[in-house]
Amino acid sequence: MVEILISQKKLIGNLRYYQQLYPEVSVAPVLKSNAYGHGLVEVAEILDKENLPFFCVDSLYEALLLRKLGIRTKILVIGYTSPSNINAGKQKDFSFAITSLSHLQDLAQNLKNPTEFHLKIDTGMHRQGITMRELPEAALIIKSSGKINLAGIYSHLSDAADEAFTRQQIVHWNKAVADLRKDFPELRFFHLSATSGVRFSKEISANAIRIGLGLYLANPVLCLRSIVTSVKNVDKGEFVGYDRTLQAVQPMKIATVPVGYFEGVDLRLSNRGYFKVNDIFCPIAGRVSMNITTIDASSISSIKAGETVTVISNQPEDLNSAENIAKICGTIPYEILIHIPSYLRRTVV
Template identity: 30%
Template structure:
């Protein structure tokens, strides 16, 4: 794919997050094969599908092996419904029961860990002449949301299960350290989860799905799959952590961040670049300017410590990264021109700068780097090497 296609022959902003739909489809096919046909796959597309575009990724995942979808909040679910996604759709986070009318209107499955919310749902469903499907959340060690493993929790869950017009679709928990090699605490979490499951069965409280494995769990804990898993970051071709990786699974990175050079100039020895004058040219230096900065999600903490691909070679980023622009030293790259492609993360020719590399340099995780790619960055979707869609969030063309 060439720059002209990605930028609509430079009539669009020459900054884009390139999303490989072929890679995303193949990733889901591999996940589906890995977990087997007896386990449901609930594809997590929260956070705008980790920055990749929730509407587009939802369709790809559902077409290639996912059975259902999950998001973090109700408004994310409504967005998917408004774009024609009809699959079962679970909100993993808290939804106030007073938003029951939206839950019912859009046929959303919601997480419950509070009787009052469940009561609102039941009353609203009765008025609407329908029922609401809920998933109970268990806090087995995350310390976030959900019922703790005790008899008081069982009593409240039982009370909720007796409410009319509320159907228990699932029961789940979330592992907090399944992405490390030490399995001790994850095994303890599963033991607590299993206690819940046994007590629910004893109290005759039905739940169609039990699920606890996210991405790291999918890779490292097949024995804990129950009947449903919730892959997240691995769908996008990234490792859950440095200790639990996708190596050997054939998963491919889906997103790359690219732009075009907007200016090239020579500066003299001793000249400085950008705010704070944090870079001083040690010799006559060719500087290229890129139209991307921290407002686009390219972290300022990378200033003077990262590299960018130009003509298939790594070049140093120099000076402080600005809100909307940053500079690179292209002295060693011959024939650099305005309009040439620069890759901030991703592959160009035979060289790769991974998202994990940037995450390591900024002391964060790949999830944050991907999710922070700003809405002013267009998403350019490619399939089999050809542009098939360009999404401009700022121009309301989503």
């Protein structure tokens, strides 16, 4: 039994936080990768009522799914989409990213119908985008294509924690915006900052910000729960779990929980992580299995099958919050959240 709860109040509260902190720009939620594990459809349905400029998804598949389910907010597909896939799409109201000069050339040659795009600028991350040197050529291709309707431009900060490097990117960005606005006065959207870079907003020529992780973790929105299915006593010297990675140094009370790495419990939490039962943090005992995790419930005087177990907490200070799980695993919260399988039902509360 696994239960994923998505707090509508917290999600809207996080949106309001960024809207109030940066009233001079519009907030564009990032819903790619199953809304960072929170449920693409569930999150979109909540935010669809908020009159937002557009949602960011990674693929045409995600965009088509949202439209099929009645989502009305405009959608920007920020991942690479080939001309053939754009041509084959039945929906004509999506915007797509232009991710490189070669991509732009391919689009100009092979698009069948006028389509709306946001041009990605490489301001220093060197992953995707038109370089500053390529901008004049790109502008000429767009103007002569007849099929590429440029609605926006965007870029991405490589290392927002490094102020000096970020300001170099901002200089490149502001120049690109100034140049392209002269060539394309009809441009409507300019967006550089994502969650980690919004603090630079006043220095950036932009009218939108893309909020991903902050939308879900400024005040954590997701809680993953399960139950205790059995409790047994383990004597001193006995082992727990695969490969006998835990040997009891004293008598222990071991509880089993029917979630494992298939359900999104990171294997790196073996003998290191925590679940919460009755407001008590119980260490993970032994190796996380595919569908079962064992915990040391010795500190709980009375525990029985059916007790609720919090696997991922929506309280940021908890040892098993997404942020703290990521620290234990030596990774980032994104990885923890997106590994929660999409097949598990999300319930909006």
